[in-house]
Amino acid sequence: GIVILDFGSQYNQLIARRIREMEVYSEVIPYNTPLDEILAKEPAGIVLSGGPSSVNAENAHLVDKALFEQNIPVLGICYGMQLTTHLLGGQVKKGVKGEYGKAKLQIDKSNEFLAGVSRFSTVWMSHFDEVQTVPAGFTINATTDVISAISNEEKKIYCVQFHPEVSHTEEGPRMIENFVLKICQAPRNWKLTNYIEKTVAEIKEKVGNEKVILGLSGGVDSSVAAVLVHKAIGDQLTCIFVDTGLLRKDEGRKVMENYGEHFHMKIDMVDASERFLSKLKGVSDPEAKRKVIGNEFVAVFDEESHKFEGAKFLAQGTIYPDVIESQSVKGPSAVIKSHHNVGGLPEEMKMELLEPLRELFKDEVRKVGEELGIPHHLVMRHPFPGPGLGIRILGEVDEEKVKILQEADDIFIEELYKNNLYEQVSQAFVVLLPVKSVGVMGDERTYEYTAVVRSANTIDFMTATFSKFPWEFLETVSNRIINEVRGINRVAYDISSKPPATIEWE
Numbered sequence: 001g002i003v004i005l006d007f008g009s010q011y012n013q014l015i016a017r018r019i020r021e022m023e024v025y026s027e028v029i030p031y032n033t034p035l036d037e038i039l040a041k042e043p044a045g046i047v048l049s050g051g052p053s054s055v056n057a058e059n060a061h062l063v064d065k066a067l068f069e070q071n072i073p074v075l076g077i078c079y080g081m082q083l084t085t086h087l088l089g090g091q092v093k094k095g096v097k098g099e100y101g102k103a104k105l106q107i108d109k110s111n112e113f114l115a116g117v118s119r120f121s122t123v124w125m126s127h128f129d130e131v132q133t134v135p136a137g138f139t140i141n142a143t144t145d146v147i148s149a150i151s152n153e154e155k156k157i158y159c160v161q162f163h164p165e166v167s168h169t170e171e172g173p174r175m176i177e178n179f180v181l182k183i184c185q186a187p188r189n190w191k192l193t194n195y196i197e198k199t200v201a202e203i204k205e206k207v208g209n210e211k212v213i214l215g216l217s218g219g220v221d222s223s224v225a226a227v228l229v230h231k232a233i234g235d236q237l238t239c240i241f242v243d244t245g246l247l248r249k250d251e252g253r254k255v256m257e258n259y260g261e262h263f264h265m266k267i268d269m270v271d272a273s274e275r276f277l278s279k280l281k282g283v284s285d286p287e288a289k290r291k292v293i294g295n296e297f298v299a300v301f302d303e304e305s306h307k308f309e310g311a312k313f314l315a316q317g318t319i320y321p322d323v324i325e326s327q328s329v330k331g332p333s334a335v336i337k338s339h340h341n342v343g344g345l346p347e348e349m350k351m352e353l354l355e356p357l358r359e360l361f362k363d364e365v366r367k368v369g370e371e372l373g374i375p376h377h378l379v380m381r382h383p384f385p386g387p388g389l390g391i392r393i394l395g396e397v398d399e400e401k402v403k404i405l406q407e408a409d410d411i412f413i414e415e416l417y418k419n420n421l422y423e424q425v426s427q428a429f430v431v432l433l434p435v436k437s438v439g440v441m442g443d444e445r446t447y448e449y450t451a452v453v454r455s456a457n458t459i460d461f462m463t464a465t466f467s468k469f470p471w472e473f474l475e476t477v478s479n480r481i482i483n484e485v486r487g488i489n490r491v492a493y494d495i496s497s498k499p500p501a502t503i504e505w506e
């Protein structure tokens with residue numbers, strides 16, 4: 001397949017996904033992976049990704065120059081172009097102003113990478129430094145305001161300053177296809193049906209006659225992992241589902257129906273809502289609530305798993321972006337909120353991990369899920385935070401507020417499905433404010449809570465915009481919540497984007 005060396009660009013997972021969409025295997029590995037390890041993968045091509053570093057900086061992120069002498073095609077993107085230039089004897093200078101956004105690309109001398117691309121097209125730029133002189137043996141193929149595409153076709157080295165993987169680069173797909181299928185001639189053997197067969201065989205082989213437990217949350221990743229493991233080893237798998245009491249309305253019942261009854265999986269349902277609620281009494285700080293919920297989850301899961309003392313494996317729904325993040329050179333990005341992804345493993349548990357989705361991107365996990373027979377609406381579910389409604393009830397949490405919020409949230413989600421809007425947005429939910437305001441119902445004055453309807457559109461959850469719903473839709477949601485949910489007499493719609501707001505309210 002194609003190996004992508006990760007220099008920290010926010011877009012590099014996108015490159016891998018674009019390549020996999022062509023049914024070619026692609027993986028993202030740290031830029032400082034030793035050359036022999038890279039070569040051991042027998043890549044058909046190597047991509048040097050973008051990244052925030054500067055080749056002229058003291059601790060610049062570099063690679064072994066020998067990489068260019070392996071008879072393996074190389075594509076340098078953004079920082080990857082500057083790096084190639086720098087290592088092979090050209091010059092990179094600090095840009096005067098930097099460039100961010102769309103630019104017009106003009107091709108003066110096409111090459112195999114740009115074959116079939118219009119002479120003028122729009123590309124996406126995001127850089128500060130720029131190539132000033134190209135290395136010996138290289139040709140300048142195209143320009144924007146700066147040198148934007150160079151190549152040494154004899155050595156099959158292609159570089160671009162812009163980002164062909166970003167959708168704003170109009171003819172990017174053709175360029176990536178040129179590189180992957182024509183220049184590298186990479187084999188097209190990345191098919192998800194093969195993946196299922198291969199993984200089922202691997203799980204069988206690895207697990208043998210042993211027992212496996214899995215923390216099922218009802219979310220996409222743990223559910224697909226569960227169905228996949230179940231397909232391999234059937235009743236040797238037991239799922240543990242912890243009802244924290246902070247889940248969406250009827251979540252536990254639905255999980256039993258969807259996975260217990262439909263797929264005949266063994267599910268150990270633990271109702272721990274009282275424990276969670278009593279631990280949350282008097283706690284109103286968001287981070288403190290996260291800690292309480294996270295710790296309690298680990299405690300419950302740990303206790304419960306002792307019932308399955310003989311289990312040798314713990315299966316988890318770890319997916320490829322988690323793996324890439326954990327090995328990234330960027331290091332842990334600034335922690336704004338502590339994310340305890342409930343479903344995590346109590347560290348002292350001595351079990352072997354089984355992570356059947358660790359090679360897959362989210363969209364691939366969804367495809368695998370559908371292939372396994374999980375209904376479409378379940379594999380398309382939005383992410384749901386580990387602390388659940390605990391961070392969607394602002395301030396102190398109690399049972400009454402949970403009930404009120406569950407009802408309101410359920411109405412909003414139901415209306416999203418009914419109006420075919422659910423899949424148009426990335427995450428949607430209702431927040432309950434501990435603020436009461438005056439209203440009137442019939443002849444009666446009411447004094448009740450305020451609900452906030454929140455919906456965000458995002459690709460990476462790092463930045464997001466609020467969803468621009470039709471007024472009529474919001475009106476329906478508001479009317480239904482106020483009329484059907486006792487305890488709420490006012491509904492507001494959150495029109496903040498991230499940053500500076502966050503998606504959640506806590």
Ligand code: XMP
Pocket residue numbers: 290337338339340341342383384385386387427461498501502503504505506
């Ligand atoms: P924010 O609110 O930071 O959320 O914009 C970004 C994404 O992260 C989710 N989120 C969490 N997920 N535990 C989780 O498992 C948490 O404590 C947590 N806090 C936020 C949020 O739902 C959104 O998808």
